[in-house]
Amino acid sequence: MLLAIAAFTGLVSCNDDFLDLEPKGSVTEASAFATFETCTDYSLNLYNVFNGPNVNAAAVYFQGPTVNYSSGLGSSQRDIWSGLLTQYTNGYSTIPNMYAAQTVTIPTTSAAYSYPYQMIRTANILLEHLNDGDLNDAQRKHLEAVARFFRAYCHYALLLNFGDCIYVDKVLGENSEELMGSRSSRLFVADQIYKELQWCESNIQDDLAEPNTINSDVVKAFMSRFCLFEGTWRKYHNVAESGEYVSGTQLLQTCVAVSKDLAAKYPTLYTGDNNDKHPGKGWGQMWTTENLGKVPSVLLYVKHVEDKKMHRLGHYEHIASACLEMPQSTVDLYLTVDGLPIHNANVKTYDYNGLTKTYTESATPYDYANADSYKTFRKRDPRLWQMVTPPYHVINNVGTNGWVPDESNDGIYSEFIHQFAPRGNKKTDASGNPYWDSPNFNVAYHQVETHKSLPSTNWAGNILPGVPHTQMSDNANKYTNGKIGYYGGKGFQRGKSSYFVWKHVANWDRQDPTFTADISDKPVFKMEEVLLNYAEAAFELNQFNQSIADVTINRLRDRAEVGRMNVAAIDENFDPDRDKTVAPVLWEIRRERLIELMGESFSFDDVRRWKKGDWFVNKHHYGAWVNSDNLDAVVSRTGGQTGVMNNASHLEASPAEASAQGGGHLYYYLDPKKAGKGWLDKYYLMPIPTEELLLNPNLQQQDAWK
C-alpha cells in the first residue's frame, strides 16, 4: 500500500505544467510600465484625488472626507464646519454644526487620513517603475513631475488636517519601518512638499502635457495655495521655526512670486456667456459651464461628458435631501453692489418700483441685516444671487410646471424674476393666455440656453412658486396686501432659513432623479483663487497696496460687477461688524476670499489657519427677516409659537416679543454660545483615528486630543 501511495505521489507531483496556470487577458506589474503611453495611462489613477465628491452623489454634502476638500468641486462640507453654510435638518433647537455643538468625536478610521496614503502609494509605484520601460529623458522627467506633484498634494492634505504626519517617499511593504514610524514635524513635511513642488516646476514638460492635465501653471497654482496656507498657519499659530527648513516668510514670498507670474500670464477672468442676463454671471457660470476648457482663468478642471462621466451637484440642490442653506450671518458678509459693507456709514438703501422696474435711493433707509428678503437681496453683490435663490413669487397656473409672474402689488414679487431669465418656454393656455412652461430637465440637455433662471424648479420641471420658502410657514400663500408670503415649499425644495443654496443648478444641464447626469465642468485650480492668495500673502508681507488690489481683488470685483476696493478708504470704521483683532484691509481681503470661494470648502481651512474658529463657528444660525405685519404668515412648526427669534436673547420670541421688535428672523437652531457650546481650540487639528493609534504604538495622538 505504501508503495502505491509513493507511486501516486510521484505521479502527482512530478508533472507540474498541468498546475501552472497564468491569468489570461490581464496586465501584470512586470509588464505594465513599458512605454510613455502605458505609464501615462497608469498616471490617470492619480487624478482620482480630484474626483470624489463630484461623482458620488451621497458625498456631495454629507461627506467631505478626503483630499478633495479644496478641489473646488462643490463639496461644501467644510463650509458647513466653518459655519459659513448650514446643513439644515429637522432638529429644532439643536446646533447642527458638530464643531459648534462640540459633538466631534475621535473616529476609529478616517478616509481623510488613509486616502492620501493610498494615492501616495499610487504615485510611488509609478516613480519606482519609470526606468522599466522605453521612455526618453523628457518623458521620464514629465511623468516623474506628475507623480511628485500628486505625492506633494497628498502630503499637503495630511498636513492640512493633521499637522505633523508620517512622510512617505517610497513604495512601502508589509515590513517597512514607516508603518511603525512616528510623525514628522510639520516643518519637515512642509519643507518636503516645498522642495518637491520646486522640482516639479523646473522639470515638468509642458509640451508633453495634454490640455487639462498637470503642467507648470497648475504646479504654480498649487504652490500658491500651499505656501499661503502654511505661511499664514505658521504666523497665526506661532509655530516655532528652525533654520533647517523653509520658513513661513519664504513660503509667503514664494506664494507672491508664483501668483504674480500667473496673474501676469492670465489677465482675463471669466464673464460668462450672454444667455444669462443677471449681473455678475461670470462667477456663477464658473460652476455651470459645459466646457471650462475654453474659460481663460481655469487651469485645471474636472471634465464631464455626457454618458461618460457625469455628476449630480445641480440635481442635488433641488431634491429633498438637499438642505444646504446660508445663515443670515453669512448673508451679512456680502457687500452692497457699491462695494461697501452693509453697516458702512456711506451705505445706501434702495426702493424698487415694480412698474417702472427702477431703483431709487430709499427715503427711509433700512438695515440690510434686518429687512425682508427683497430688501436684503436688493443691490447686493450679485454673487449672493448666484449662491442663494433670490425672492420671488409666481402663480402656478397650468399643471405642476406652468406659471405666470405674479404682477400683483405693483410687481414687487417680480423684482428678481426680471433680473433673471424666466424659466421655461412661453406657451398659450386654452383660453389664449400666455404662460411659461418649465421643461422637464430629466429629459435632455440644452433645452434651455440659460444657466440660472427663476422660478426655481426641480428636475422634473415642477416649479417652486415662491421664495422665501420655509418649512415653518403656513400652507396658505399670503401674498396679499403687499405682504411677502413665506411659502411652505415643495417636497423637493423646502428651506428653513429661506436662504436656499443653488450654486450648481444650471437650466441647460440635465438633472436626472436616479442617475448621475449633470455635465457641467467643475474647476479645480483657477486664477480667482490664485489672485486671492496673492492679495493675502502680499498683505501678510506688508506689500499690499492699491496696485496689487487692482490686479487681484478688483479684477474679481469688476467681473462680479461690484464696486471696486479702494484701499485708502478702508479704515477702522469701514466695517463696524469687523473682527476688531483683524486689520481693516486684511479683513476686506479675507471677506473677498470667503465670498469668492463660497461653497468650495476652502473656508474651514482658512478659518483654521487664521486661528479664527471661535469668531466664525460660534455664530448663531438663523434665517431671513419676517416683518411684523407678516408674522402670522410664519407659524412655527418647530416647537415654539412664533418661529422667529428674539434679537436680544437669541431664543425663540414669544408673540409679544416678536411684535415688540417689529418682526424677527426665522428661528430654528440654538445659539451655540447660549447653549454653553462652541469652538474648542483642539479642533484646529483633526484627531488621529484611534485604529491607527492601535496599530502603531509609535504614533501619537494630537496633544490637544489626548
Place this chain on the structure above:
Amino acid sequence: MRAILTGFLMLFVAAVSAQDITVRGSVKDAAGDPAIGATIRVQGSSTAGAVTDVNGNFTITCSPRATLDVAYIGYETQSVAVNGRNNITVSLSQLTTDLNEVVVVGYGTQKKVNLSGAVSTVKMEDVLGDRPQPNVAAALQGAIPGLFIGSGSNSPGQTDKTIQIRGTASFSGSNNTVSGISPLILIDNVPGDIDALNPEDIESVTVLKDASSSAIYGARAAAGVVLITTKRPKQAQRVKVNYSGDVGFVNAVSRTKQVSTEDYIQVYKDAFNTNQYTGAQNQNLDDWLSYLQQYKAGTLAGVTDNGIYVAPDGLRYYLGGGDNNGRMLETGTSWNHNLSMSGATDAIRFRMSANSYNEDGPLYSKKDTYDRKSINGVISADLAKWFTQELDIYYTQQNREFLQDETGALFGQRNVDFLPDGRDPAGYLIRTPRNIIDVSNVRTTLIETPRIFTKSIFRPFKGLEAIFEYTYQRKGTDFNYYSGKYTMTDIQLNVLKGPDHDYSIARRFYESRKAINAYATYRFEPWKEHHFSVMGGYNQEFWSYSYYNTRAEDQAIMDIPSMSGAQGTVTTSDVFQEYALRSGFFRFNYDYAGKYLLEVSGRYDGSSKFPKDSRFGFFPSFSVAWNVTNENFMKGTSSWLTQLKPRFSYGSIGNQTSVGYYDYISSMALNTQANVWLSGNANDYVTVIGRPGIVSDKFTWETITTLNVGLDFALFNNRITGSFEYFVRKTKDILSQSVALPAVLGDDAPMQNVGAMKTNGWEFNINYRNHVGPDFSYRIGFNIWDYQSKITKLNFNEEKSLNYLYEGKKAGEIWGYETTGFYTVDDFSDLSTWTLKDGVVKVDGVSPRPGDYKFANLRDGDVDADDVNRINTGKNTANNPGDRKVIGNTTPRFQYGINFGANYKGIDLNVMLQGVAKRDYFANGPYFYTLAAGDGIWMPVFEGTTDYWKPLSQDASSPDYYVAANPGAKLPRIYGNVGNGGYNRNTNTKMLQSAAYMRVKNITLSYTFPKNLLQKVFISNLRAYVSAENPFTFTSLPDGVDPETLSWSYPMYRTISFGLNITL
C-alpha cells in the same frame, strides 16, 4: 403476464371463499421470542388481516389456498402459503436493509453498520415521497442534521440556494465577518450543478460531515461533501414505466403590510407637525381625511376609477389604492411531468427518464417563470464477467425569465400604499409595484448543462475492483435582456423616464470541467474475521471558465432590439479563469468480526491556485468505531438494544475554496469605463491601467481539522433509531486580508494566513416507527443541530477593535446598548436649550430630547477621564466598548427538522417541518421603526410601527410641554427628517428582534389505489396526491420580512399541488 395470472387467481379465490378455513398460527422473531403486534394479511386483499397477541399468536379466516403476508417492524415481510393447514408457525428473519444498508461514501460504498465517520444519508425517495418539489436543495432542507440550506434570494424555480455543512467555518477574505464554506457537491464523484438535476433521478444523497469521511476528496472538501448518486438499475427486473405529474398553484407566503391611509395621515402629522402632505403637493391632510370619509360613504363625485380625486384647487387626493404589495402578487401555476423507464436482463441494465417542469411564480404577470427540461439515459453492460461498462448521459436545459426592474423600486420601502395602479389623471402610469411589473422587460437566462459520465469497472480477481471514470460536463449560460424605456410618474408627479439610453445585454458564460478518477479497491480476509479493504486512486480535474459580455445602447428600432441595430455605445468585456487539480488518495479499512472498525484515509492534493512552492498538501485522517451490540456479553440486552456504536474520528483537510484563481500573481486591471480623468482632448473613455495590489506569495493552505465523536443506536428491533454527534472543527491559517497594517502603507494588506477559529456543535436525530393494528402505521423523525463559532487566534487587531474580528469573538455577536426607557421632561433642567440635569445620562454627539431612548451607562472612562455617565462607543474595542455590550447573536441556533408520516389503508400523510429555535436580529428600517431616520416624508408606515412615543403638547407655554402621552410606548419619538432618529436607531436591546421561526415545509396526502382494482387494468401502481409546500410559517417578524431572507424581496412562496403517479 404474471399480473393477469394473479388476477385470475384472485377471481378464483373469491369464487371459493365459501370454503374458507380458520388458521391459527404463531410468529417468532429472530431470537425465537414471540413477535408481538406482527400483521398478517391475505395476499391480494387490502383489508382482511390479523395482528399477533402478546404471545405472538393469531387467528385468521381464509381460503386454504391463500398466501399470507406476515409483516413485522424491523423484519422482512414473509409470505407463507396456507396449503390447507390449520396451524402455522412463522419464524421471521431480521430486515437487512436497515443495518446492512449500503451507503455511498467517497469513491466507494460502505455498509452502514461499518461506518465510522460522521455520515448522514437519505434516500431521495424518503425525502421526496410524493412531494412535488422540483429543486433538490429545497427538498433537502430540514432533512439532514447539520446540512443548512439557505433560501438565499428566492428566485423562480427555487434555484441558487446556499448550502453549508455544520455552519461557519472560516473568515477567509474578510476581516470582519465569518462565513460558511460551500461544501463540495459531487454528482457521481464529480462537481456539478445541483439545480440541473431532477430530484426524481436521484437515488440517494450522502452528506460527509467530518474530516475523516471527506478527507478522501481533499482540499475542496474541507467543509464537507454532499454526494449525490443518480439512479441506475440494479438487478434483473422486468421493464417498468412510471409517470408522475402534478399541477400546482403558487402564491407568496407573506407580504409587507401598511397601515390604512387614515392611520398614515395621523402618523405623518405626528412626525412632521404639519397639516400639509409635504412629500407631494402640500395637500391638506384634514381635507384628505374628509375626502376619504366622503369617498367611502359614496358621496364624493369626480373620483377617478382608481380612486384619485382632483380637488378644486388642483391638488390630488388618493382615496383608493391599498395593499400595493398584495396587488403585485397573484396565484401562479406550476406543472411537473416525470416519465421514466427502466429494466434489466442479467447482463444489461438501463434507465431512461425525462422531466419537464415549469412554473410561473407568485408575481403578477408571467414575468417570473422557470422552466426545466432534463433527459437522462444510463446503460450498464457486463461485457465480461470481469468487466462492466457504464455510460450515463444527462442533459438539462433551464430557462428562467425574470423581470428587470429599471426603476429599482419594485420591492422598495417607499411604495406608499394609497397610490393606485393604472394611470393618473394626467395619463401617466403611476409608479406602483404592479405598474412597474407591467412596464418591465424580462431578462432571460438559458442554461444548458450536458454531462457525459463513463465508468469502467474491472474485477480481475476476487476482492479487487478497479474503476476508471471520466466525466465531461459543460454549463453554457445565455443571458439576454433588452431594457426598453418606461415613463412613469411618482408621488411628486414628477415624470420619470428611464433608462437614459435603452440598452441590450447579451452575456455568454461557459464553464467546462474535465475530470478523471481512477481508483481500485481490494478487499481481503487473510485470517478469519479479519476484514481488510484497501483503496487507492488518482484524480485530476481541469476547469475553465469564460465570460463574454456585450452591451449596446440605443436601438434603431425599439421593437426589434439587436446588437447590430444599436446606434449608441457598444461595450464588451471578457473574463477567463482556469484551475487545475491533481491528486492521489487512499483509504484503508479494517474490521474485526464487525465489532472493531478502523478507517484511515488521506489525500495528497496539488492545486494551481497556489504558488509553486506551497502547491501540494497531504491531508490524512482516521476514524474508529465499536459495534458494542455485536459483543457476546451484550446478548442479554439484544431484545431491546438492537445497535449501539460509539465512533470517534479525527482528521485535517486543506481548504482551497477561499483562494482566488491567481492570488499570487500581481495583476493590474484595465479600466475603460470608470470615472477616469478626462483630459481636454478626450471626449470618450480613456484606458486607465489600475494600480497593482500588494501580493504575497507566501501564503499557504487553510487547514480545517475536525474531531468528531458519535453514537449510533437502535432500539426495539429498529423501531427507534438515532444518532448523536459532537464535533469540534478548528480552522487554522485562515487566509484573509488582515488589518494589521497602518494606513500609511497605502493599500489593503495582502492575503496572508492570519488566524484560526473554532466551531463546536452537535447533531442529534431520532426516528420512531410503529403501527397500530394491521392498517395503521406511522413514523416520526426529529433532528436538531447546533453550532457556535469563535475566533481563537488572530495576528491582527490585538486591541480588539469591534470594526474587525478579534481574538475571542463569538461569531454573530451583536453589540448594542441596553435600553432603559425614554428620556422625559424631568431629565432636563432647561426646556428651551434642552440642557440635561446633572446626573442624567448624557450621550456623546447627540442632544437627547424627551421620547428618545435612554441607554444604560454601563462603563465610565472608556473615552477619557471626563467620560462619566456618558453614552458612547468608548474606544470601540471589546475591552473598551463604551456603553455597549453583546446583546444578542445572529447565529441560527438549534436548527431542527421534524417529519411525520402515517399510513392507513393506502392513505398516506407526510408532514415536514423545519425551523430555527433561537436567533437574534436587529434592523432599523421602516418595517421595524416608524418611517425612517432620513427622508421620512416619502416613507410608508408599516403595520406594527405605530406604537411610538408622543408628547401631550408641543406648545412651550403648556405645562404638558413634551410630557409623554404614552410613556409605555414601544418605539421612540418620531422625527420628521433627521433629528435624533439615527440615535434611536442604534442597536439596542429594546428593538432586538427574534428571527426564530418554524416553517411547515410540506404536507402531502396521498392515496394508493388498491392493487386488486388496478390489476384489472394492467396498472401495477396508482397514487393520487395533494401536497402543500411551505403552507405555514410561524415567526414574530413583521409580515413580509421572511425569517430566512430577513428582507422583503422576491417572496418565499407556497405551492399547493395535485398529482398522480402511475406505474405500468
